Amino acid sequence: MHEAIAPLYSTSCKLGPSLHLLPATHVYALQSPETIMIRPTDFKGRFVALALLVFAICAILLYQTPLSHLSLPAVQQAGSNGGAVLTGHAIAPKLGNATAKAELGRAAWKVLHTTFARFPEKPSDEEKEALRSYVHLFQRLYPCGECAEHFGKILAKYPPQVSSRTAAAMWGCMVHNVVNKRLSKPEFDCVNIGDAYDCGCADKETTAPGDSTNT
Template identity: 65%
Template sequence: MPRKQHLSFLMAIAFCAFLGITFVLSSRKETDGPVTAEFAAANQQALSVSDGILKGENKAAKIENATLKAELGNASWKLLHTMMAKFPDKPTDEDSAALKSYIHLFARLYPCGDCARHFQKILQKFPPQVATRSTAAAWACHVHNEVNKRLKKPIFDCSNIGDFYDCGCAEDPVEGKEKGKKDSFTPLTLSENEGSLTRGG
Protein backbone atom coordinates (compact mmCIF):
# COMPACT_ATOMS: atom_id res chain seq x y z
CA MET A 1 0.00 0.00 0.00
CA PRO A 2 2.67 2.53 0.84
CA ARG A 3 4.26 1.84 -2.51
CA LYS A 4 0.98 2.67 -4.35
CA GLN A 5 0.66 5.94 -2.43
CA HIS A 6 4.22 6.83 -3.31
CA LEU A 7 3.56 6.16 -7.00
CA SER A 8 0.30 8.15 -6.90
CA PHE A 9 2.10 11.04 -5.21
CA LEU A 10 4.83 11.07 -7.92
CA MET A 11 2.19 10.98 -10.66
CA ALA A 12 0.38 13.93 -9.05
CA ILE A 13 3.63 15.93 -8.91
CA ALA A 14 4.41 15.05 -12.53
CA PHE A 15 0.89 16.11 -13.59
CA CYS A 16 1.22 19.43 -11.70
CA ALA A 17 4.63 20.04 -13.25
CA PHE A 18 3.19 19.33 -16.71
CA LEU A 19 0.31 21.79 -16.11
CA GLY A 20 2.72 24.40 -14.76
CA ILE A 21 5.06 24.13 -17.76
CA THR A 22 2.12 24.22 -20.17
CA PHE A 23 0.72 27.33 -18.47
CA VAL A 24 4.09 29.10 -18.53
CA LEU A 25 4.71 28.30 -22.19
CA SER A 26 1.23 29.31 -23.31
CA SER A 27 1.30 32.61 -21.39
CA ARG A 28 4.79 33.29 -22.73
CA LYS A 29 3.60 32.92 -26.34
CA GLU A 30 0.71 35.34 -25.74
CA THR A 31 3.09 37.90 -24.27
CA ASP A 32 5.74 37.49 -26.98
CA GLY A 33 3.29 38.11 -29.82
CA PRO A 34 2.20 41.68 -28.96
CA VAL A 35 5.66 42.69 -27.70
CA THR A 36 7.24 41.58 -30.98
CA ALA A 37 4.58 43.44 -32.97
CA GLU A 38 5.06 46.60 -30.89
CA PHE A 39 8.82 46.35 -31.25
CA ALA A 40 8.53 45.98 -35.02
CA ALA A 41 6.12 48.93 -35.26
CA ALA A 42 8.40 51.13 -33.16
CA ASN A 43 11.36 50.33 -35.39
CA GLN A 44 9.43 51.13 -38.57
CA GLN A 45 8.58 54.68 -37.49
CA ALA A 46 10.44 57.49 -39.20
CA LEU A 47 13.51 58.65 -37.35
CA SER A 48 13.14 62.24 -36.27
CA VAL A 49 16.25 63.93 -34.93
CA SER A 50 15.64 67.10 -32.95
CA ASP A 51 17.86 70.16 -33.08
CA GLY A 52 18.83 69.46 -29.47
CA ILE A 53 20.24 66.07 -30.46
CA LEU A 54 21.94 67.38 -33.60
CA LYS A 55 23.58 70.39 -32.00
CA GLY A 56 24.03 69.17 -28.45
CA GLU A 57 27.25 69.58 -26.51
CA ASN A 58 30.16 67.24 -27.22
CA LYS A 59 31.31 65.71 -23.94
CA ALA A 60 34.39 63.84 -25.15
CA ALA A 61 37.68 64.50 -23.40
CA LYS A 62 40.59 66.32 -24.97
CA ILE A 63 43.10 64.11 -26.83
CA GLU A 64 46.55 64.86 -25.40
CA ASN A 65 48.55 62.62 -27.76
CA ALA A 66 49.36 64.86 -30.76
CA THR A 67 50.09 61.92 -33.08
CA LEU A 68 46.77 60.21 -32.36
CA LYS A 69 44.96 63.54 -32.68
CA ALA A 70 46.56 64.18 -36.11
CA GLU A 71 45.80 60.64 -37.35
CA LEU A 72 42.18 60.99 -36.28
CA GLY A 73 41.92 64.40 -37.95
CA ASN A 74 43.44 63.21 -41.23
CA ALA A 75 41.16 60.18 -41.37
CA SER A 76 38.13 62.32 -40.51
CA TRP A 77 38.85 64.88 -43.22
CA LYS A 78 39.35 62.09 -45.76
CA LEU A 79 35.99 60.62 -44.77
CA LEU A 80 34.17 63.97 -44.99
CA HIS A 81 35.75 65.05 -48.29
CA THR A 82 35.17 61.63 -49.87
CA MET A 83 31.56 61.70 -48.69
CA MET A 84 31.08 65.10 -50.33
CA ALA A 85 32.68 63.83 -53.56
CA LYS A 86 30.19 60.92 -53.62
CA PHE A 87 27.16 63.07 -52.74
CA PRO A 88 24.57 63.22 -55.57
CA ASP A 89 24.77 66.00 -58.17
CA LYS A 90 21.04 66.56 -57.67
CA PRO A 91 20.21 65.31 -54.17
CA THR A 92 16.67 64.82 -52.95
CA ASP A 93 15.47 66.80 -49.94
CA GLU A 94 15.96 63.61 -47.92
CA ASP A 95 19.58 63.25 -49.15
CA SER A 96 20.34 66.84 -48.18
CA ALA A 97 18.68 66.50 -44.76
CA ALA A 98 20.59 63.27 -44.11
CA LEU A 99 23.96 64.85 -44.95
CA LYS A 100 23.24 67.96 -42.89
CA SER A 101 22.21 65.80 -39.92
CA TYR A 102 25.29 63.60 -40.35
CA ILE A 103 27.62 66.62 -40.25
CA HIS A 104 26.05 67.94 -37.04
CA LEU A 105 26.08 64.49 -35.42
CA PHE A 106 29.68 64.00 -36.56
CA ALA A 107 30.65 67.19 -34.71
CA ARG A 108 28.67 66.23 -31.64
CA LEU A 109 30.12 62.71 -31.37
CA TYR A 110 33.68 63.39 -32.55
CA PRO A 111 36.03 61.64 -30.10
CA CYS A 112 38.29 64.66 -29.59
CA GLY A 113 36.26 67.01 -27.40
CA ASP A 114 38.39 70.10 -28.02
CA CYS A 115 38.32 69.58 -31.78
CA ALA A 116 34.57 68.94 -31.73
CA ARG A 117 33.78 72.10 -29.80
CA HIS A 118 35.84 74.19 -32.25
CA PHE A 119 34.13 72.48 -35.19
CA GLN A 120 30.69 73.10 -33.69
CA LYS A 121 31.53 76.84 -33.52
CA ILE A 122 32.51 76.73 -37.19
CA LEU A 123 29.19 75.02 -38.00
CA GLN A 124 27.33 77.83 -36.25
CA LYS A 125 29.16 80.40 -38.37
CA PHE A 126 29.12 78.37 -41.60
CA PRO A 127 26.14 75.96 -41.64
CA PRO A 128 26.46 72.91 -43.92
CA GLN A 129 25.71 73.60 -47.58
CA VAL A 130 24.09 70.54 -49.12
CA ALA A 131 22.19 71.72 -52.22
CA THR A 132 24.49 69.88 -54.68
CA ARG A 133 27.67 67.84 -54.69
CA SER A 134 29.70 70.92 -55.65
CA THR A 135 28.29 73.12 -52.89
CA ALA A 136 28.80 70.35 -50.32
CA ALA A 137 32.39 69.81 -51.44
CA ALA A 138 33.11 73.55 -51.51
CA TRP A 139 31.60 73.94 -48.03
CA ALA A 140 33.71 71.06 -46.66
CA CYS A 141 36.86 72.56 -48.17
CA HIS A 142 35.99 75.97 -46.76
CA VAL A 143 35.45 74.70 -43.21
CA HIS A 144 38.60 72.57 -43.49
CA ASN A 145 40.48 75.77 -44.32
CA GLU A 146 38.86 77.48 -41.32
CA VAL A 147 40.35 74.72 -39.16
CA ASN A 148 43.69 75.06 -40.99
CA LYS A 149 43.73 78.81 -40.24
CA ARG A 150 43.16 78.18 -36.54
CA LEU A 151 45.92 75.55 -36.50
CA LYS A 152 48.23 77.78 -38.58
CA LYS A 153 48.41 75.20 -41.38
CA PRO A 154 48.56 76.00 -45.11
CA ILE A 155 45.28 76.92 -46.82
CA PHE A 156 44.14 74.40 -49.42
CA ASP A 157 43.15 75.51 -52.93
CA CYS A 158 39.54 74.35 -53.06
CA SER A 159 39.47 74.24 -56.86
CA ASN A 160 41.70 71.12 -56.60
CA ILE A 161 39.61 69.31 -54.01
CA GLY A 162 38.23 66.82 -56.56
CA ASP A 163 41.74 65.73 -57.52
CA PHE A 164 43.10 65.62 -53.98
CA TYR A 165 40.24 63.67 -52.37
CA ASP A 166 39.38 61.16 -55.08
CA CYS A 167 35.95 59.66 -54.51
CA GLY A 168 37.11 56.30 -55.84
CA CYS A 169 34.30 56.36 -58.35
CA ALA A 170 35.01 53.57 -60.82
CA GLU A 171 32.95 52.58 -63.77
CA ASP A 172 31.52 49.29 -62.53
CA PRO A 173 29.78 47.27 -65.19
CA VAL A 174 26.06 47.46 -64.60
CA GLU A 175 23.83 44.69 -65.92
CA GLY A 176 21.59 45.89 -68.74
CA LYS A 177 23.70 49.00 -69.36
CA GLU A 178 25.46 49.48 -72.67
CA LYS A 179 29.22 49.24 -72.45
CA GLY A 180 30.92 52.61 -72.72
CA LYS A 181 27.82 54.56 -71.70
CA LYS A 182 28.49 56.69 -68.65
CA ASP A 183 26.12 57.01 -65.73
CA SER A 184 24.90 60.32 -64.33
CA PHE A 185 27.93 60.76 -62.04
CA THR A 186 29.90 63.83 -63.03
CA PRO A 187 33.39 64.47 -61.68
CA LEU A 188 33.69 67.09 -58.99
CA THR A 189 35.02 70.45 -60.17
CA LEU A 190 34.73 73.65 -58.21
CA SER A 191 34.78 77.17 -59.51
CA GLU A 192 36.31 80.06 -57.59
CA ASN A 193 32.78 81.17 -56.54
CA GLU A 194 31.89 77.85 -54.98
CA GLY A 195 35.09 77.82 -52.93
CA SER A 196 34.22 80.98 -51.00
CA LEU A 197 31.23 80.83 -48.72
CA THR A 198 29.69 83.62 -46.76
CA ARG A 199 28.29 83.36 -43.27
CA GLY A 200 25.22 81.15 -43.41
CA GLY A 201 25.67 80.87 -47.20
Protein backbone atom coordinates in the same frame (compact mmCIF):
# COMPACT_ATOMS: atom_id res chain seq x y z
CA MET B 1 -55.62 38.77 18.29
CA HIS B 2 -53.92 35.88 20.05
CA GLU B 3 -54.23 33.77 16.92
CA ALA B 4 -52.45 36.47 14.82
CA ILE B 5 -49.56 36.72 17.24
CA ALA B 6 -49.06 33.00 17.63
CA PRO B 7 -47.10 32.45 14.39
CA LEU B 8 -44.75 35.25 15.37
CA TYR B 9 -43.86 33.69 18.68
CA SER B 10 -43.58 30.23 17.25
CA THR B 11 -41.16 31.46 14.57
CA SER B 12 -39.13 33.59 16.96
CA CYS B 13 -38.58 30.66 19.24
CA LYS B 14 -36.64 28.94 16.52
CA LEU B 15 -34.28 31.93 16.21
CA GLY B 16 -33.69 32.45 19.93
CA PRO B 17 -35.28 34.09 22.99
CA SER B 18 -33.79 37.52 22.27
CA LEU B 19 -36.12 37.99 19.29
CA HIS B 20 -39.44 37.72 21.11
CA LEU B 21 -40.03 41.49 20.99
CA LEU B 22 -39.00 42.08 17.36
CA PRO B 23 -41.67 42.78 14.72
CA ALA B 24 -42.52 40.03 12.32
CA THR B 25 -40.81 41.77 9.41
CA HIS B 26 -37.48 41.74 11.27
CA VAL B 27 -37.85 38.08 12.07
CA TYR B 28 -38.45 37.07 8.50
CA ALA B 29 -35.56 39.31 7.35
CA LEU B 30 -33.19 37.50 9.67
CA GLN B 31 -34.56 34.18 8.50
CA SER B 32 -33.67 34.91 4.82
CA PRO B 33 -30.57 37.18 4.60
CA GLU B 34 -30.05 36.25 0.95
CA THR B 35 -33.17 38.24 0.03
CA ILE B 36 -31.71 41.63 1.11
CA MET B 37 -27.92 41.16 0.88
CA ILE B 38 -25.67 41.00 -2.25
CA ARG B 39 -23.43 37.99 -2.26
CA PRO B 40 -19.70 38.73 -2.74
CA THR B 41 -19.52 36.14 -5.51
CA ASP B 42 -22.30 37.91 -7.42
CA PHE B 43 -20.49 41.27 -7.13
CA LYS B 44 -17.19 39.83 -8.40
CA GLY B 45 -18.92 38.17 -11.30
CA ARG B 46 -20.61 41.40 -12.36
CA PHE B 47 -17.34 43.32 -12.04
CA VAL B 48 -15.47 40.81 -14.22
CA ALA B 49 -18.22 40.90 -16.83
CA LEU B 50 -18.14 44.71 -16.90
CA ALA B 51 -14.34 44.75 -17.23
CA LEU B 52 -14.48 42.31 -20.14
CA LEU B 53 -17.10 44.47 -21.84
CA VAL B 54 -14.97 47.62 -21.50
CA PHE B 55 -11.92 45.75 -22.79
CA ALA B 56 -13.85 44.50 -25.82
CA ILE B 57 -15.04 48.03 -26.65
CA CYS B 58 -11.51 49.43 -26.38
CA ALA B 59 -10.15 46.64 -28.57
CA ILE B 60 -12.73 47.39 -31.27
CA LEU B 61 -11.96 51.12 -31.21
CA LEU B 62 -8.22 50.47 -31.30
CA TYR B 63 -8.58 48.14 -34.26
CA GLN B 64 -10.57 50.75 -36.18
CA THR B 65 -8.07 53.58 -35.47
CA PRO B 66 -5.42 54.08 -38.21
CA LEU B 67 -1.87 53.31 -37.06
CA SER B 68 -0.66 56.60 -38.52
CA HIS B 69 -2.74 58.47 -35.94
CA LEU B 70 -1.23 56.46 -33.12
CA SER B 71 2.34 57.06 -34.26
CA LEU B 72 1.92 60.81 -34.83
CA PRO B 73 2.76 61.94 -31.25
CA ALA B 74 5.96 59.87 -31.31
CA VAL B 75 6.97 61.36 -34.65
CA GLN B 76 6.24 64.88 -33.39
CA GLN B 77 8.27 64.27 -30.24
CA ALA B 78 11.20 62.94 -32.23
CA GLY B 79 11.06 65.92 -34.55
CA SER B 80 10.92 68.40 -31.69
CA ASN B 81 14.01 66.87 -30.07
CA GLY B 82 15.96 66.43 -33.31
CA GLY B 83 17.51 69.91 -33.23
CA ALA B 84 18.83 69.42 -29.71
CA VAL B 85 20.36 66.06 -30.65
CA LEU B 86 22.17 67.47 -33.68
CA THR B 87 23.54 70.65 -32.12
CA GLY B 88 24.34 69.65 -28.55
CA HIS B 89 27.68 69.62 -26.76
CA ALA B 90 30.64 67.48 -27.79
CA ILE B 91 30.33 64.02 -26.30
CA ALA B 92 33.94 62.73 -26.28
CA PRO B 93 36.48 63.83 -23.64
CA LYS B 94 39.66 65.76 -24.34
CA LEU B 95 42.32 64.01 -26.42
CA GLY B 96 45.75 64.85 -25.04
CA ASN B 97 47.93 62.78 -27.36
CA ALA B 98 49.09 65.16 -30.11
CA THR B 99 50.15 62.36 -32.47
CA ALA B 100 46.81 60.59 -32.18
CA LYS B 101 45.02 63.90 -32.62
CA ALA B 102 46.88 64.66 -35.87
CA GLU B 103 46.27 61.18 -37.29
CA LEU B 104 42.61 61.39 -36.34
CA GLY B 105 42.28 64.77 -38.05
CA ARG B 106 43.74 63.53 -41.33
CA ALA B 107 41.48 60.48 -41.33
CA ALA B 108 38.41 62.56 -40.47
CA TRP B 109 38.97 65.03 -43.30
CA LYS B 110 39.51 62.11 -45.67
CA VAL B 111 36.13 60.67 -44.72
CA LEU B 112 34.31 64.00 -44.93
CA HIS B 113 35.75 65.12 -48.26
CA THR B 114 35.17 61.70 -49.81
CA THR B 115 31.58 61.75 -48.56
CA PHE B 116 31.00 65.14 -50.16
CA ALA B 117 32.61 63.96 -53.42
CA ARG B 118 30.22 60.98 -53.56
CA PHE B 119 27.10 63.00 -52.71
CA PRO B 120 24.45 63.26 -55.49
CA GLU B 121 24.65 66.30 -57.73
CA LYS B 122 20.86 66.62 -57.52
CA PRO B 123 19.95 65.22 -54.10
CA SER B 124 16.41 64.76 -52.85
CA ASP B 125 15.14 66.59 -49.78
CA GLU B 126 15.63 63.46 -47.70
CA GLU B 127 19.22 63.10 -48.93
CA LYS B 128 19.95 66.74 -48.14
CA GLU B 129 18.67 66.29 -44.61
CA ALA B 130 20.68 63.08 -44.25
CA LEU B 131 23.95 64.82 -45.11
CA ARG B 132 23.17 67.80 -42.88
CA SER B 133 22.41 65.49 -39.95
CA TYR B 134 25.52 63.42 -40.67
CA VAL B 135 27.82 66.45 -40.46
CA HIS B 136 26.31 67.65 -37.19
CA LEU B 137 26.43 64.19 -35.60
CA PHE B 138 29.99 63.72 -36.89
CA GLN B 139 30.92 66.87 -34.99
CA ARG B 140 29.18 65.82 -31.77
CA LEU B 141 30.66 62.31 -31.76
CA TYR B 142 34.16 63.24 -32.93
CA PRO B 143 36.63 61.38 -30.66
CA CYS B 144 38.58 64.56 -29.84
CA GLY B 145 36.41 66.57 -27.46
CA GLU B 146 38.15 69.95 -27.78
CA CYS B 147 38.36 69.55 -31.57
CA ALA B 148 34.64 68.82 -31.67
CA GLU B 149 33.85 71.95 -29.66
CA HIS B 150 35.84 74.12 -32.07
CA PHE B 151 34.23 72.50 -35.09
CA GLY B 152 30.80 73.02 -33.53
CA LYS B 153 31.44 76.77 -33.44
CA ILE B 154 32.39 76.65 -37.12
CA LEU B 155 29.16 74.81 -37.97
CA ALA B 156 27.15 77.42 -36.11
CA LYS B 157 28.75 80.16 -38.19
CA TYR B 158 28.91 78.24 -41.48
CA PRO B 159 26.06 75.68 -41.68
CA PRO B 160 26.55 72.70 -44.02
CA GLN B 161 25.69 73.33 -47.67
CA VAL B 162 23.78 70.35 -49.03
CA SER B 163 22.04 71.61 -52.17
CA SER B 164 24.37 69.66 -54.48
CA ARG B 165 27.62 67.68 -54.65
CA THR B 166 29.55 70.77 -55.72
CA ALA B 167 28.08 72.89 -52.93
CA ALA B 168 28.89 70.25 -50.32
CA ALA B 169 32.45 69.74 -51.60
CA MET B 170 33.22 73.47 -51.70
CA TRP B 171 31.72 73.99 -48.26
CA GLY B 172 33.86 71.16 -46.89
CA CYS B 173 36.99 72.71 -48.36
CA MET B 174 36.07 76.12 -46.96
CA VAL B 175 35.58 74.92 -43.37
CA HIS B 176 38.75 72.82 -43.68
CA ASN B 177 40.66 76.01 -44.47
CA VAL B 178 39.04 77.72 -41.47
CA VAL B 179 40.48 74.98 -39.27
CA ASN B 180 43.86 75.17 -41.02
CA LYS B 181 44.00 78.91 -40.44
CA ARG B 182 43.32 78.46 -36.73
CA LEU B 183 46.08 75.84 -36.56
CA SER B 184 48.48 78.02 -38.58
CA LYS B 185 48.53 75.53 -41.45
CA PRO B 186 48.59 76.45 -45.15
CA GLU B 187 45.22 76.84 -46.83
CA PHE B 188 44.15 74.39 -49.50
CA ASP B 189 43.20 75.36 -53.05
CA CYS B 190 39.55 74.39 -53.23
CA VAL B 191 39.64 74.19 -57.02
CA ASN B 192 41.59 70.94 -56.70
CA ILE B 193 39.54 69.49 -53.86
CA GLY B 194 38.07 66.76 -56.08
CA ASP B 195 41.47 65.50 -57.20
CA ALA B 196 42.96 65.60 -53.71
CA TYR B 197 40.25 63.41 -52.21
CA ASP B 198 39.42 61.14 -55.14
CA CYS B 199 38.38 57.77 -53.74
CA GLY B 200 39.33 56.00 -56.96
CA CYS B 201 35.86 54.54 -57.42
CA ALA B 202 34.13 55.26 -60.71
CA ASP B 203 30.46 56.18 -60.85
CA LYS B 204 29.85 53.32 -63.28
CA GLU B 205 31.43 49.90 -63.04
CA THR B 206 33.61 48.97 -66.00
CA THR B 207 34.66 45.57 -67.23
CA ALA B 208 38.24 44.69 -66.37
CA PRO B 209 40.57 43.88 -69.28
CA GLY B 210 40.36 40.23 -70.23
CA ASP B 211 37.06 39.76 -68.38
CA SER B 212 34.66 38.10 -70.83
CA THR B 213 31.84 37.38 -68.38
CA ASN B 214 29.72 40.27 -69.68
CA THR B 215 30.49 39.82 -73.39
